[in-house]
Amino acid sequence: MIQSGTKTWFTAAELADLALPGLPRIKRKVNERAAEERWALAVDSRGAPLARPRAGRGGGLEYSIRVLPAISRAELVRRGISIDGQVHSSPDGVGADAAGIAASQLWSWYEAQNAKTRAEAERRLDAVQRIERYEAAGLTRSMAVSAVAQEGVAGQSTLWAWLKLVEGIAAHDRLPCLAPRRRGGGCAAPIDAAVWQYFKSDFLRPEQPTLSSCYARAKEIADAQALSIPCEKTFARRLEREVDPRVIIARREGAEALRRSMPAQKRSVAGLHAMEIVNIDGHKFDVFVALDDGRIIRPMMVAIQDVYSRKILAWRIGETESAVQTRLAFADLFRDFGIPKHCLLDNGRAFASKWITGGAVTRFRFKIKEDEPTGLLTSLGIQIHWATPYRGQSKPIERGFRDLCDSVAKHPAFAGAYTGNKPDAKPENYASKAVPFAEFVAIATRGIAMHNAKTGRRTETANGQSFDQVFAASYAQAPIGKATPEVMRLALLAAEQVNVDRKTGELRFMGNRYWSPSMSNLHGRKVTVRFDPDDLHQALHVYDTAGTYLTSAELLEDAGFLDVASAKKRARQESDWRKAVRTASEMEDLLTAEQLAAMIPDYEDELELPEPQVIRAVHHRGTAAALKPARRTAPDTNFMERFAAAETRLRVVD
Numbered sequence: 001m002i003q004s005g006t007k008t009w010f011t012a013a014e015l016a017d018l019a020l021p022g023l024p025r026i027k028r029k030v031n032e033r034a035a036e037e038r039w040a041l042a043v044d045s046r047g048a049p050l051a052r053p054r055a056g057r058g059g060g061l062e063y064s065i066r067v068l069p070a071i072s073r074a075e076l077v078r079r080g081i082s083i084d085g086q087v088h089s090s091p092d093g094v095g096a097d098a099a100g101i102a103a104s105q106l107w108s109w110y111e112a113q114n115a116k117t118r119a120e121a122e123r124r125l126d127a128v129q130r131i132e133r134y135e136a137a138g139l140t141r142s143m144a145v146s147a148v149a150q151e152g153v154a155g156q157s158t159l160w161a162w163l164k165l166v167e168g169i170a171a172h173d174r175l176p177c178l179a180p181r182r183r184g185g186g187c188a189a190p191i192d193a194a195v196w197q198y199f200k201s202d203f204l205r206p207e208q209p210t211l212s213s214c215y216a217r218a219k220e221i222a223d224a225q226a227l228s229i230p231c232e233k234t235f236a237r238r239l240e241r242e243v244d245p246r247v248i249i250a251r252r253e254g255a256e257a258l259r260r261s262m263p264a265q266k267r268s269v270a271g272l273h274a275m276e277i278v279n280i281d282g283h284k285f286d287v288f289v290a291l292d293d294g295r296i297i298r299p300m301m302v303a304i305q306d307v308y309s310r311k312i313l314a315w316r317i318g319e320t321e322s323a324v325q326t327r328l329a330f331a332d333l334f335r336d337f338g339i340p341k342h343c344l345l346d347n348g349r350a351f352a353s354k355w356i357t358g359g360a361v362t363r364f365r366f367k368i369k370e371d372e373p374t375g376l377l378t379s380l381g382i383q384i385h386w387a388t389p390y391r392g393q394s395k396p397i398e399r400g401f402r403d404l405c406d407s408v409a410k411h412p413a414f415a416g417a418y419t420g421n422k423p424d425a426k427p428e429n430y431a432s433k434a435v436p437f438a439e440f441v442a443i444a445t446r447g448i449a450m451h452n453a454k455t456g457r458r459t460e461t462a463n464g465q466s467f468d469q470v471f472a473a474s475y476a477q478a479p480i481g482k483a484t485p486e487v488m489r490l491a492l493l494a495a496e497q498v499n500v501d502r503k504t505g506e507l508r509f510m511g512n513r514y515w516s517p518s519m520s521n522l523h524g525r526k527v528t529v530r531f532d533p534d535d536l537h538q539a540l541h542v543y544d545t546a547g548t549y550l551t552s553a554e555l556l557e558d559a560g561f562l563d564v565a566s567a568k569k570r571a572r573q574e575s576d577w578r579k580a581v582r583t584a585s586e587m588e589d590l591l592t593a594e595q596l597a598a599m600i601p602d603y604e605d606e607l608e609l610p611e612p613q614v615i616r617a618v619h620h621r622g623t624a625a626a627l628k629p630a631r632r633t634a635p636d637t638n639f640m641e642r643f644a645a646a647e648t649r650l651r652v653v654d
């Protein structure tokens with residue numbers, strides 16, 4: 001409860017509760033009024049501050065009655081709350097502290113404003129300083145204001161308003177006080193919750209409808225329900241104010257756009273050396289090329305790049321991106337530069353093929369089997385790293401492909417064959433010619449050489465040098481694994497697993513049949529065959545599943561129905577086959593059937609019968625069988641003798 005006649009300092013909450021004329025009746029509005037009129041920086045004629053920290057829990061500021069409008073002060077006197085408008089002195093330093101706190105907050109606000117607001121504050125301060133200079137020269141304030149207004153700075157009423165803003169303000173705190181405080185026109189217009197939900201759901205769709213079309217549909221919904229909605233700009237401001245920009249990006253543009261809204265990760269190669277890590281990828285050129293058979297294609301290149309120097313080391317150009325191209329590109333790399341330690345590649349079919357990465361348990365494509373053949377990279381101990389699918393930033397070679405799009409695809413020799421890099425970017429001479437394949441390969445090869453030799457590169461390791469120079473300097477000092485002839489044969493041959501025929505021992509592969517006499521002990525077994533996909537007429541090399549070399553299998557060619565030469569060749573093969581089997585049988589040193597029969601031991605004519613220990617009496621049931629005369633036969637004297645001998649040893653057991 002405020003005591004009458006003694007109160008001269010008031011908080012914003014107290015002023016709101018008093019409901020004084022000329023002041024708002026809400027605490028928040030009183031604080032806004034205090035900030036707008038700079039109550040915290042106001043001083044009296046003696047320089048004493050008219051604001052001070054509030055004593056008690058919660059802090060805040062108290063304002064002197066002198067900062068209030070005249071009508072508010074008169075109401076306080078009328079109510080008897082304050083006898084007069086005199087300022088009661090505060091303890092030393094307290095008012096200064098309050099002014100310092102308020103000035104610090106004001107400057108913090110000023111620093112957060114945009115350049116336009118700060119420029120306007122500086123212009124106003126310059127006008128105030130001009131007025132003060134005229135006053136120092138002997139003019140009255142009115143004459144000084146009129147003189148500055150005639151200079152075209154602002155109107156006289158505007159200049160008087162600026163002077164009022166800095167009245168009682170220290171010279172070094174005038175700039176934030178003069179900064180314009182533009183505010184909206186009050187509370188935001190209300191939007192029905194259901195209409196707002198519809199508008200948000202419509203706007204945050206992957207189809208990315210415009211805000212105007214979403215507002216039009218929301219207005220139709222509101223009109224159907226007899227609801228009034230504010231203008232489109234109100235929807236736009238609320239959307240900007242309430243919906244997280246990241247949500248807008250994710251819902252309208254997708255997860256990849258949201259990822260790109262974050263700063264990219266920068267990976268350093270300073271600790272690497274040449275041929276330590278390579279990365280491989282495919283690139284389809286935007287050029288029409290004519291093959292020898294007349295077909296028109298866009299050629300595909302598989303290229304391998306050194307990560308440290310960014311030099312393109314090996315490449316193959318063909319019709320499609322395939323495991324064959326990849327294998328041949330790696331063979332070129334091994335032959336010319338050696339074997340790298342690591343390889344970065346994506347999960348494309350050409351790279352995740354069993355021929356290339358078979359045995360790698362982390363690839364993202366094809367079913368992984370325990371008995372699958374070991375791929376080229378896996379067998380050479382090259383550590384495989386899989387790049388994130390559909391993310392060009394994961395592979396440095398994508399930056400090199402961008403250069404080739406300009407230097408190769410747009411080469412003058414390809415004028416008329418260039419397709420454009422997207423469907424809506426076709427040149428005027430689109431599809432007017434196609435380049436012969438051999439000519440394209442020759443120009444692309446020169447273009448890659450120029451790409452590697454270009455100086456002025458700004459990569460981490462180049463520093464103005466070319467990719468060739470960076471690679472050569474590091475390659476001369478780096479430990480590089482060299483490719484042996486065995487490794488080259490391994491690189492030039494692809495691998496696949498097949499089953500040997502259980503009856504004939506032949507291999508059926510790629511529509512052909514392969515066989516050799518040395519495959520006689522492989523019937524029904526699963527084996528790994530290595531072959532050259534470019535020439536399936538050559539012999540297959542057969543390995544067991546563990547990688548041990550077994551034999552080679554020649555191609556079995558189909559013969560003509562009346563081909564006598566083929567029939568004679570077949571007869572010779574069968575003869576040789578029988579002769580080889582006969583020779584192998586003789587080497588086994590087998591026994592004849594007569595020798596086997598002679599080695600069986602003889603048995604005695606009389607077998608020693610076991611002696612029974614217990615005798616069971618057997619009685620006939622009925623008399624018919626007993627009375628029926630038995631057929632007379634010659635007595636078995638031997639049997640009777642044996643029976644008599646056994647009878648003497650019988651004993652009866654109860």
